[in-house]
Amino acid sequence: MSALTWIAAVSLLAWGWLLLGRGFYWRTDVRLPERRRTSTTTWPSVAVVVPARDEAALLPDTLGSLLTQEYPGHAEVFLVDDGSSDGTGDVARALAARLAASRKPPGLPLTVDSPGEPEPGWTGKLWAVRHGVVLARSKMPELDYLLLTDADITHNRDSLRELVSAARAADLDLLSLMARLRAANAWERLVVPAFVHFFALLFPFRRVNDPDSRTAAAAGGCMLLRDEAAERAGYPDSVRDAVIDDVALARAVRDSGGRIWLGLADRVRSVRPYPRLAGLWGMVARTAYAQLRHNPLLLLLTVAGLALVFLVPPVALAAGAATLDPWLAAAGGLAWALMAGAYMPMLRYYGQPLKASLLLPFTASLYLLMTVDSAVRHHRGRGAVWKGRAYARRANTAEEGAGT
Structure with missing residues (x-):
């Protein structure tokens, strides 16, 4: 098996874990908790x-x-x-x-x-x-x-x-x-x-x-x-x-x-x-590096993780088809199918066609670039920018402790 086949297999395993071991994150049925129907006149202020x-x-x-x-x-x-x-x-x-x-x-x-x-x-x-x-x-x-x-x-x-x-x-x-x-x-x-x-x-x-x-x-x-x-x-x-x-x-x-x-x-x-894309790009780039605690190592790991999980499957499928390598194509295709399946509930929630799930690798590549751009902006001293205000990093910010 080639190195790319092994990488595709790891991506496939990662998708298996994401679907089953990440709190069923892909489900969209977490809505407002059950409300108590009451005729009480004492409502809180x-x-x-x-x-x-x-x-x-x-x-x-x-x-x-x-x-x-x-x-x-x-x-x-x-x-x-x-x-x-x-x-x-x-x-x-x-x-x-x-x-x-x-x-x-x-x-x-x-x-x-x-x-x-x-x-x-x-x-x-x-x-x-x-x-x-x-x-x-x-x-x-x-x-x-x-x-x-x-x-x-x-x-x-x-x-x-x-x-x-x-x-x-x-x-x-x-x-x-x-x-x-x-x-x-x-x-x-x-x-x-x-x-x-x-x-x-x-x-x-x-x-x-x-x-x-x-x-x-x-x-x-x-x-x-x-x-x-x-x-x-x-x-x-x-x-x-x-x-x-x-x-x-x-x-x-x-x-x-x-x-x-x-x-x-x-x-x-x-x-x-x-x-335009610029507005959406700015929305993500404004906070992406702050979420990574302004840590270059976390940035590197995030970029590698995004590439492994979202970009490797279509690349592996294409490479497997081009080289007639059935294992590579199968690993890439199955990982891509799991990725698309995980995305479909969110597309349904937004009323979008399910076939758009196949575009998730492209969208993920945009988010990868937005995240890198967020780090570049920070290191250029612009920090997070919103409506004319720029916030550079401060020591001991609340995001430093925010995690999962």
């Missing part, structure tokens, strides 16, 4: 905190969906304008006034404020979240939950009620949903389902949800956090410089004794468009 930077174009859909939530308890929305230059705060106020005048009842009340530029040691988003949390606690002394949601996320009108019901029924301190990202154009359809697929591979949802597991993760677009758990974990101060702030929060909550849960969303969607 919730502060919805929305950090927003230059999101004026999206707010009519996203903020509008929050202000019109059908929630039986006391809930308020706090939008924190993080140094926007497009009139985000004014758009939010005008939208709230228009909805209040047109609806009976008027919907959830809105408070808009801005904390100014972040202090040293803080990322802009977490500085805005901190301001929003402090503001919410001052206006809602009996606060029970914080809903932390991004300004590009829309919610069904029953979203808040269902989130709270599920969190209470399962006694969760942090309940997070991976919002259904937009997959409308060709690049989004190619990259977005794979993004969620790879996230689940890195953080298998079932392991995250196992109280005995050390795997901790959350999805920052939609996180319902018990306020008591936030205080116990020292959030957001304890993760103030984290670029991957959702994973850092999940770890902080779990390490402070809290229960966490992560699943796929049915009622929560991202409406942020990515018309």
